[in-house]
Amino acid sequence: MAFEGCELMTSYRRFKPHLLMVLAQMGYTFLYFITEASFNHGMNPHVYITYRHIVSGLVMLPFAYFLERKLRPKLTLALFVEIFVLSLLGVSVTLNMYFASLRYTSPTFIASMVNTIASLTFIIAVVLRQVYSNHQRIETYRMENLDIRNTRGMAKVVGTIVSLAGVMTMTLYKGPVIRNVWGALIHIQGNSTIHENWLKGSILTAASCITWSTWYIMQAVTLKKYPAQLSLTTWMSFVGGAQSAVFTAFVQHKPSAWKFGFNIDFWSIIYGGVVCSGLIIFIQLWCTEKRGPVFVTMFNPLSTILVAFLAYFVLGERLYTGSILGGFIVIVGLYVVLWGKEGDQTPLVKSDAESSSDYEEQKESKING
Template sequence: MGCRGGKGAMYRRFKPHLLMVLGQFGYTFLYFITEASFKHGMNPFVYVTYRHFVGGVVMFPFAYFLEKKIRPKLTLALFLEIFVLSLLGLEGLDGSIRGIAKIGGTLVSLTGVMVMTLYKGPVLRNLGGALIHFQGSTTIHENWIKGSILTVSSCITWALWYIMQAITLKKYPAQLSLTTWMSFVGGAQSAVFTACVVHKPKAWTVGFNIDLWSIIYGGVVVSGLIVFIQLWCTEEKGPVFVTMFNPLATILVAVLAYFVLGEKLHTGSIIGGVIVIIGLYLLLWGKEGDHADKIKSQDLSSLSREEPKEGTQDKSIHLGGGDNLKRSLEV
């Protein structure tokens, strides 16, 4: 019993870590299946639109029935908050060793990502041919300045999205419903944008091929399941914990692309990957202090509720005796 209880406690403790790692594997596979779809001719804007709507449709019945009793009322202000994603909040840090570790781990991981992005270094010799070949081709326009600006903008909006989730969950603590709303609203926004930039009706046509499978996978697994996992982990551990796992997908993509697709792997990617893992470990070690403090406060709170106040038991006995005496006198 003790062994089982220990394993159960260990599982509950590291459940968010496991879920986030699995989520990064899901993002990694998304990269490969969407690359195959884009090379097949799928329009990226149309893909995003369909993916969001598929995620919303799949998550809707779960959200409606499972959270029917706990789902708060969606006010206009809250809907606008979901729509614009404009609120900003930061996770609290302190001056303790673990607090410094959280800051240091974040900076170290950021350094690792920058190394992987900006420093290439010598190319590693390919151990063999590609195991998978994608048919078709995509036109690549190399523009370092434009690409860098778009990449930085993407990182900023991605970070704001995570922070906004933590804020919204405090007002709307229904992860399934929030996932559904984000999917439908995101799909509507993407549809409007796509209609403005894509003018060929043929681009919206999807056949029974890799395009359809990539949309289903992206909608069900990524826009649905993984977003729900991220919301749950955000509520449990905070937005910093969730975002720190994102570099793992970059490492996994680089390694799998090297072994599976036969793409080039630079030493800079390996060095950056090692730095990212070190930073992630530092951050998680710092976050464990928050977990310990939370458990400690919960234990103290439960003890304060269970322990009777001094004199309460004697007083109740005395009153009970008085009541009995009163009844006997009445009789």
């Protein structure tokens, strides 16, 4: 009985990052619907980004201050500049470009392009590893290890290509529509103020995907210098919120745009700030430190699949066979990549144990000191 309990606990520790990332994608799924309702209600997307990260910073601050009070490294000017750039890539620039591109393209196009982040992150991580292959600390940054002569290494490449093919299938191939046997349970009023400009929208979307991928890679580097995930999440929220406020002040000159009532706008800000910019970012930082940036981004397509099915069953939107086929292909590709990445964990076990030991020694010395 004790042996079974030990085995269960070992399996839990092994698959804890997988479970957390699935829960994170579920959180992003609900964000899609609540923000769509808020934007259609009149909330300015850039104002929303600003408020959302201010709320996130205020919520995460007490946890970061008390739980990591004795563990935070000293914040130097160089480290603050790194956090400033990290906030710029992951919060203000990326999200503002992402929501701006929604004005010129379609949600389906955006969803498909965002899912290429996993492939972009994989490519950037592999390139960085090749460039810095002689760097002794490259393993500690969780840069992607790729050996195509190895079965698991080849699985990463094949899985990434298969997952990308699934994303493209969901976007480019519709197929027969699946009839909905019941009406919509929830109605979200559509927005008629969209102005199509596919060239501008495509450029903004591609740029946001590149900065997002770079952000995931940079997280792994910054976490080694500043391993306090709660504090890093708080800093990114406040700095990113301030950057977004400056940007919004330039593009939105109406004071009325900053006002919101106790309605869907309020709840979208609270949900986005507490769950997505607070809890989920913290989860992603933790998983990035444990498994690397590619592992985190490989779960992104799950939210697109969940959105499609939830939109069908709850909102009564059309569901095409192409979406089901593409979703199945994405899941197969995701599974293949994760299987390939399992081979990376063996040589890193000792490193993780040593890091954990150093962390505990540092914690004990600081508390005793």
